Amino acid sequence: MATVDIKKFQVNLNPTWCPGCGDYGLLRGLQTALAKLDLDPSEIVIVSGIGCSSNLPHFIKAYGYHSLHGRALPTAQGVKMVNPRLTVIAAGGDGDGYGIGVGHLVHACRRNIDITYIVMDNQIYGLTTGQTSPTSDVGSKTKTSPDGNYEYPLNPILLAISSGATFVARTFSGEPEHMADIIVKAIQHKGFALIDDISPCVTYNKKNTYQWFKERVYKLEDIGHDPYDINQAIQRATEWEDKIPIGIFYINPDKPSYDQLDPVIREGGMFAKPEITEDEKKEILNQFL
Amino acid sequence: MSGKQEVIIRIAGSAGDGIASVGDVLSKLASRSGLGVCAYNSYQSVIRGGFVWLQIRISNNKVFNHGDNPDILIPLNQSEYERHKDSVLPGGYIIYNEDKVKVSNKREDVNYIPLSMRALAPQEAKQPVMQNMLLLGAAVKILNLDKSILDDIIRKSFGKKGEEIANANINVINAGYNNVSTVSDFNLVKQDKKYYVITGNYSVAVGAALAGCKFYSAYPMTPATSILHWFVANAKKYGIVVKQAEDEIAAINMAIGAGFAGARAMTGTSGGGFSLMTEAIGSAGMTETPVVIVNSMRGGPSTGLPTKTEQGDLFQALGASQGEYPKAILAPKDPVSAFYMIAEAFNLAERYQIPVIFLIDFLLSNGYYGIQSDELDPSKIKIDRGEILEHVNGDGYLRYKVTETGVSPRVLPGTKGVYYVAATDEHDEDGVLISDIYTDEAKRKKMMDKRMRKMNYIVKDFPLPVVEGDSNPDVTLLGWGSTYGVIREVRELLQKEGIKVNHVHVEYIYPVKKEIADILSKSKKVISIENNYTSQYTKLLRMETGFDVQSKIVKYDGEPFTPLYLLKEVKRYL
Structure with missing residues (x-):
């Protein structure tokens, strides 16, 4: 592939993240993916929640909505439903998406609405200075688990597959090129795509470090994984701790997306019928005669 | 004209008895006869059973509330007969199925109309649930209403496919109609007026659609749900994106996303759902995103009284969300105001890029109101989308x-x-x-x-409040929202007694227009009337203007004010 110019998506603003934060890798990967897709920044809306990673929209040239904690997905769906011409990307962290906002995740998955959702998963609450998160490993010591975490972590890949998402992948901020290719495919996929991005927190997570991941990650495509086989996907999704797969776990190309099924969104959402005619106004009122 | 110019009919039974369908048919019959109508459904949060009653008031003139005690009672079972029999006005009627309701110790001042389903219902309509239509037929005869219009309503409501069921219904109605020989003195005269019969919820939905609303999201919650139903039924035809969300937090954030993207966006709920929405409402203030939030209030707090009315959420609306941000709170007085004001809510939301909270309540949401057709004029709905730049360099x-x-x-x-x-x-x-x-x-x-x-x-x-009645008042009745109809009638009754009284009704609630205090200052005595415990509007008024209302009437038992009840309450202060 020809060299891509990511300048189109860069802004003159330094990210607020700690040096070495995994979110830099995601930023780079996302900008590369958008450049590869040759999208115009005006056609993109990036919606985030609250947390370190949710500052992302400020660092990319595109329209952005930096919403409330846990509410990136409903806000993003609102944008997509009225203007399906836009490429809508939701982004945030594991606390935002798998903790406070997990209810919305389940429903966005089953709705299969055409949005790409990127979760920068560092298995810790960073912005609030290091508490356990829904994906913290058992035994992890944090400010709120001084004796080691004794809650079991949520498995976002399994959750997304079982909730009906039609594109489920994991990327690693230490592999931005691999990540960019997966984001390209996720955005091209017509339906709800979850990307769980391993984005190490260099300040508060002393267990799940870059080094820890580098020793464990492997690429699903290298072992001949078939992402169209849900059983294989579920099998691979259960792997963690010893070996951690990255790549595309699951694709369901057969399920139409919400925006293709909804009769108004299909016709352009708010552009489907901009005006109600005078005759139609009378017709509406005559419902009550 | 001699004889009674209006009638109040109360149908009482259990959920599942078909009370609402009788109310629906009677409302349509009245409106198609050019008569004024107002109906209130006092139902319970059950699908079957419970104690449910519907009251409908029909008049030769426009009706603004559902009135007090009934002229005609239609009890559908024994317990509802016992519960309501004493409320019937002297000279009134009790129409009942004698197979089911046993009457002893008859009142001498009431006419009893017993009918037997077993004896009278035709073979194809013997099901006990059809007794409502038998009794309806008798009521229509007593009211001297045009039965051919009724037949037409029944046929239309079942459509071509339901011809058999329509005929069964008409036959059982006929059985009731033909077996009443009583001659009453009701003088409801067919008029050459065109009435819509509309609920507050439908009025909000239709007004919104005509104002260019392109997105509605909601989680089902009584009493707001029928707004969602109207939008779903009309979405495809009129190009409105409608979303039943997973919860109210999703509903409001979806609406905010849609508003950000450029659609006129609205969400609707009741107090509990509104509580969940509040953080996001503040966020719309912060991101300066236009959005309209309808809160149809019911009895609170918590799950409270799911199917009863209250004006208890004004302070919740005022204090919604942490921090301070610009917002507007509107509360229409009736379905006519709701129709125009919801359009104005969108205009304010977009002109000022703010969240606008639209407060209605159970009574207004689900009450059926006869509205003369020229009162709802789409050409009077003006759309102002505020400043939107299409080209920027x-x-x-x-x-x-x-x-x-x-x-x-x-x-x-x-x-x-x-x-x-x-x-x-x-x-x-x-x-x-x-x-x-x-x-x-x-x-x-x-x-x-x-x-x-x-x-x-x-x-x-904001416009000034509605002011009606004596221009030089000794007494002012102050209200907001759905109490308009009942206060209006009480004001008229007091004026007939020679009392110099006016009625100030506030619809544009917040920010508070200081002129309201000036208007109230002209009266010797101001009496506030609110369907809540703490007279919330008077607190707001004092907070914002210093005007202190001394005489307060409140009601928080779940039921709306009725004219004679309120008249008595007002007189305690005179």
Whole structure:
């Protein structure tokens, strides 16, 4: 592939993240993916929640909505439903998406609405200075688990597959090129795509470090994984701790997306019928005669 | 004209008895006869059983509330007969199925009309549930209403496919109609007036659609649910995106996303759902995103009284969300106001880029009101979308530019050449956060001032309250929202008694227009009337204007005010 110019998506603003934060890798990967897709920044809306990673929209040239904690997905769906011409990307962290906002995740998955959702998963609450998160490993010591975490972590890949998402992948901020290719495919996929991005927190997570991941990650495509086989996907999704797969776990190309099924969104959402005619106004009122 | 010019009919039974369908048919019969009508359904939060009654008031003139005690009672079972029999007005009627309801110790001042389903119902309509139609037929005869219109309503409601069921219904109605020989003195005269029969909820939905609403999201919650139903039924035809969300938090955030993207967006709920929405409502104030939130209030707190009315959420609306941000609160007095004011809610939301809270309540939401057709005029709905830039050059665009009015022109996503982030964190004019690295006090103050300045202009856009009655009053009755109809009638009754009284009804609630206090100051005595415990509007009025209402009437038992009840309450202060 020809060299891509990511300048189109860069802004003159330094990210607020700690040096070495995994979110830099995601930023780079996302900008590369958008450049590869040759999208115009005006056609993109990036919606985030609250947390370190949710500052992302400020660092990319595109329209952005930096919403409330846990509410990136409903806000993003609102944008997509009225203007399906836009490429809508939701982004945030594991606390935002798998903790406070997990209810919305389940429903966005089953709705299969055409949005790409990127979760920068560092298995810790960073912005609030290091508490356990829904994906913290058992035994992890944090400010709120001084004796080691004794809650079991949520498995976002399994959750997304079982909730009906039609594109489920994991990327690693230490592999931005691999990540960019997966984001390209996720955005091209017509339906709800979850990307769980391993984005190490260099300040508060002393267990799940870059080094820890580098020793464990492997690429699903290298072992001949078939992402169209849900059983294989579920099998691979259960792997963690010893070996951690990255790549595309699951694709369901057969399920139409919400925006293709909804009769108004299909016709352009708010552009489907901009005006109600005078005759139609009378017709509406005559419902009550 | 001699004889009674209006009638109040009460149908009482259990959920599942078909009370609502009798109410529906009677309302249509009245409106198609050119008569005024108002119906109130006092139902319970059960699908079958419970104690349910519907009251419908029909008149030769327009009707503004459902009235007090009934002229005609139709009890559908023994217990409801016992519960309501004493409420029937002297000279009134009790129409009942004698197979089911046993009457002893008859009142001498009431006419009893027993009918037997077993004996009278035709073979195809013997099901006990059809007794409502038998008794309806008898009522129509007593009321001297045109039965051919009724037959037409029944046929239309079942459609071509339901011809058999329609005939069965008509036959059982005929059985009731033909077996009543009583001659009553009701003098309801067919008039050459065209009436719509509409609920407050439908009025809100229709007004919104005609005002260009392109997105409605909601989670089902009584009493707001029928707004969602109307939108779903009409979405495809009129190009409105409708979403039943997973919860109210999703519903409001979806609406905010849609508003940000450039659609006129609305969400609707009741108090409990509104509580869940509040953080997001504040965020719309911060990101300056237009959105309309309908809160149809019911008895609270918590799950409270799911199917009963109350005006208890005014302070919740005022205090919705942490922090301070510009907002508007509107509360229409009746379905006519709801129709126009919901359009104005969108105009305010977009002109000032704010959340607008639209307060209605169970009574207005689900009551059926006869509205003369020329009262709902779509050509009077004006759309003002505020400042939206379609072409912008270069990087000089500031989404949150400081202006005199506090309003910064919007650019909608998809517009080429400009990009910005709308953030729920505090931010500068360009949208860049000032909350993280360094909170610049001067910038924070500048942005707060900019947003809050909008309030000065919103209040100027608000019209004065509705003022009716004596122009030089000794007594003023003060109300807001759905109590309009009942206060209006009480004001008329008092004027007939020679009392110099007027009625001030506030619909544009917040920000508070100071002129309201001036209007009230002209009266010797102001009496407030609210369907809540703490007279919330009077507190707001005092807080904002210093005007202190001394005489307060409140009602918080779940049921709305009725005219004679309220008249008695008002007289305690005279």
